[in-house]
Amino acid sequence: MKFFVDTADTAEIRDLAATGLVDGVTTNPSLIHKAGRNFLEVVEEICGIVDGPVSAEVVALDHEGMMREAEIVRRIADNVAVKVPLTVDGLKTCKALTSDGTMVNVTLCFTANQALLAAKAGATFISPFVGRHDDIGFDGMQIISEIRTIYDNYDFETQILVASVRHPVHVLQSAMIGADVMTAPPAVIRQLFKHPLTDRGIESFLADWGKTGQSIG
Ligand code: E4P
Numbered sequence: 001m002k003f004f005v006d007t008a009d010t011a012e013i014r015d016l017a018a019t020g021l022v023d024g025v026t027t028n029p030s031l032i033h034k035a036g037r038n039f040l041e042v043v044e045e046i047c048g049i050v051d052g053p054v055s056a057e058v059v060a061l062d063h064e065g066m067m068r069e070a071e072i073v074r075r076i077a078d079n080v081a082v083k084v085p086l087t088v089d090g091l092k093t094c095k096a097l098t099s100d101g102t103m104v105n106v107t108l109c110f111t112a113n114q115a116l117l118a119a120k121a122g123a124t125f126i127s128p129f130v131g132r133h134d135d136i137g138f139d140g141m142q143i144i145s146e147i148r149t150i151y152d153n154y155d156f157e158t159q160i161l162v163a164s165v166r167h168p169v170h171v172l173q174s175a176m177i178g179a180d181v182m183t184a185p186p187a188v189i190r191q192l193f194k195h196p197l198t199d200r201g202i203e204s205f206l207a208d209w210g211k212t213g214q215s216i217g
Contacts, residue, residue, distance in 0.1 A: 001175045002052070004161065004183035008035035010045050012186040017049055024052035026127075026163065026183040028083070028107070029059060040076060047077035053125070055105040057083035058093075066093040074102050081105045081124060086114050091121040098122035105161065112146035119156035125181065129164035140164070141173045148177050168192055 002023035008031040043056045058069040070082045081103035084090035105125040106118040118126045130140030159180035174182045
C-alpha cells in the first residue's frame with residue numbers, strides 16, 4: 001500500500017520524505033488555507049520534494065471552469081494529479097483530463113456507486129473519505145471493502161486512495177482490505193512508528209549494553 005501525506009506543510013513533507021516512506025502528497029483547499037501560502041507556489045514546492053503524485057484541487061464547479069484551472073495546475077509539474085469533486089462536471093473533467101494523459105484524483109467520494117462512476121470516467125485515484133463517514137455514524141471502511149470488490153470484479157485500474165484517515169486503525173484496515181493508497185495527516189503517520197514496548201525495549205537494551213562496557217566500532 002502506498003503512503004501519501006495529507007498536508008500542505010512543506011516542512012512536515014520534507015521531514016517525512018526523508019524516511020523514504022512517502023509515495024505522494026494530497027492537498028485540498030482547507031489544507032492550503034491552513035498552510036497560509038500561495039496555492040500554486042506551495043504545490044510547486046511539494047512537487048519538487050516528492051517524486052510521486054501530488055494532488056492539487058480545482059475549485060470551479062462547472063466543467064469549463066475546472067478545465068481552465070486544471071490547465072494551470074497541471075503545468076506546474078509532471079507529478080501533479082488534478083483533484084476534482086465527485087460531481088457530474090467533475091467526472092466530465094476527469095474523463096477529459098485522463099484521456100489527455102493527466103493524473104486525476106476524484107475526491108469527496110462517499111459511496112461505492114460514486115466510486116464506480118469515477119472508475120468508468122477513467123480516474124487515476126478515487127478518494128473515499130472514511131473519517132467523515134465515521135463522523136456521521138457510518139462505517140467508512142465498509143465502503144472501501146465494497147469498492148475493492150467492485151474494482152476487482154471489473155479489473156478497473158483506478159487506485160483506491162483511502163482519505164480522511166484519522167488514526168492508525170484506519171491504516172491497518174485499509175491495508176487488510178487491499179486499498180492501493182492511503183493518505184494520512186503527518187501526526188497519524190508518525191503514530192504508526194510508535195509502540196510503548198518498542199520504547200521500553202530500547203531503554204532496557206541500552207541499559208544492559210552500558211553494563212557490558214563495550215562500544216561498536
Ligand atoms: C484528502 O485527499 C482529503 O482531502 C482529506 O483526507 C480529507 O480529510 P479530513 O476529512 O480529515 O478533512
